[in-house]
Amino acid sequence: xxxxxxxxxxxxxxxxxxxxxxxxxxxxxxxxxxxxxxxxxxxxxxxxxxxxxxxxxxxxxxxxxxxxxxxxxxxxxxxxxxxxxxxxxxxxxxxxxxxxxxxxxxxxxxxxxxxxxxxxxxxxxxxxxxxxxxxxxxxxxxxxxxxxxxxxxx
Amino acid sequence: xxxxxxxxxxxxxxxxxxxxxxxxxxxxxxxxxxxxxxxxxxxxxxxxxxxxxxxxxxxxxxxxxxxxxxxxxxxxxxxxxxxxxxxxxxxxxxxxxxxxxxxxxxxxxxxxxxx
Numbered sequence: 001x002x003x004x005x006x007x008x009x010x011x012x013x014x015x016x017x018x019x020x021x022x023x024x025x026x027x028x029x030x031x032x033x034x035x036x037x038x039x040x041x042x043x044x045x046x047x048x049x050x051x052x053x054x055x056x057x058x059x060x061x062x063x064x065x066x067x068x069x070x071x072x073x074x075x076x077x078x079x080x081x082x083x084x085x086x087x088x089x090x091x092x093x094x095x096x097x098x099x100x101x102x103x104x105x106x107x108x109x110x111x112x113x114x115x116x117x118x119x120x121x122x123x124x125x126x127x128x129x130x131x132x133x134x135x136x137x138x139x140x141x142x143x144x145x146x147x148x149x150x151x152x153x154x
Numbered sequence: 155x156x157x158x159x160x161x162x163x164x165x166x167x168x169x170x171x172x173x174x175x176x177x178x179x180x181x182x183x184x185x186x187x188x189x190x191x192x193x194x195x196x197x198x199x200x201x202x203x204x205x206x207x208x209x210x211x212x213x214x215x216x217x218x219x220x221x222x223x224x225x226x227x228x229x230x231x232x233x234x235x236x237x238x239x240x241x242x243x244x245x246x247x248x249x250x251x252x253x254x255x256x257x258x259x260x261x262x263x264x265x266x267x268x269x
Contacts, residue, residue, distance in 0.1 A: 004247050011182075018250050022257035030256055040252035043245050129193040132178035 011128040014135070016121040024110040027117045028086035031108065032056035042066070051075070058082060062091070074098070086110060095134075102130045167211035168234060172196070173204050177213060177231055184217065184226035 005017045020027050030036045034052040041064065042049060051065035060080045067073035077100075078093030089108045095101045105124040110117050125131040168174055176190060191201045205225055208214040213231035217224050 004243060004250060006243050006246065016246065020250075020254065020257055022261060026257050026260050027253075030253055030260070036256055036260075039256050040249055042249065042252065044248065127193075128182060129175075129179065132175050132182075135178055 008131070008135075012125045012131055014123040014125070014131065016119075016123075018119050019113060019116055020119065021116045023086075023115075024112050024117045025086040027110050027119060028089070031089060032083075037064070056080060056083060062093075101134065102126045104134065167207050167213060170204070170207075173208055176201075176204055176208065177227065177234065180214065180225060180227045180231070184224040186222055186224050190225070 003019050005015075007015050009015050030040065032054060033056075034054045037054060038049045038052045043066065047066050047068050049064055049066050051063065053061070053063040055061050058080055061077065062080070063075060063077045065073065065075040075096050076093055077096065078091050080089070080091045082088065082090040087110050090106070091108075092103050092105050094103050102125065107122045107124075109120045109122075111120070123134075125134060168177075172194065175194070179185060179190065179193070187198050187201050187205065190205075191198045194201065205214060208231070209216065209225075211230075213228055213234055214225050215228045217226060
């Protein structure tokens with residue numbers, strides 16, 4: 001059984017939930033400490049994040065740069081709106097492909113759940129079209145590894 | 155109805171981000187070329203060309219309603235979108251599986267520090 005849920009809500013929202021076997025403080029730190037972020041927020045196999053700047057304070061900026069080591073890459077920039085250690089992060093982000101995508105407004109909650117944490121990420125896009133484009137782009141990032149897997153299945 | 159689901163044609167049709175975005179839009183309901191051209195900021199001929207590729211791949215069908223020709227997702231198109239969403243899930247799952255390991259490592263460091 002998969003622990004991840006991913007669903008759309010209304011015309012402009014995407015909701016992701018995931019359970020972690022660690023307390024909210026640890027999960028929150030793994031989302032705000034650059035040294036920790038660089039170890040997991042990588043997408044498909046083979047991608048790395050050589051630049052990870054994260055000013056985790058209200059009004060602080062962040063910048064994540066990814067590369068596949070073969071000349072491919074893109075980056076995300078954003079600003080923190082609200083931070084409630086260790087339960088809630090509100091930020092705004094956009095992808096640069098290289099033109100910036102419309103702002104994605106993201107609220108991430110870390111709720112204590114037994115011995116672990118239930119993370120709920122609620123993304124709000126400006127309109128349905130932007131959400132469709134974002135999901136399509138996310139699909140593209142997953143393609144490289146997915147094609148290989150599909151070739152094995154067919 | 156095309157009974158043969160040609161995977162090569164399907165995947166080359168899906169290799170373009172605009173075509174995937176068109177499918178994602180049609181997943182919310184049918185739309186005419188004009189209705190698709192506006193939000194994508196593309197000309198109608200450009201949209202028509204993408205739609206032709208999607209129709210040839212069996213992912214989209216055209217409905218005739220008087221002078222309107224609304225496009226809608228075909229069954230294969232719905233299946234293809236489900237598959238792409240599953241791929242997106244996989245990329246997210248890989249991230250969070252790695253995060254599980256990072257969190258386990260943090261716990262060990264804390265335990266180790268108390269010794």
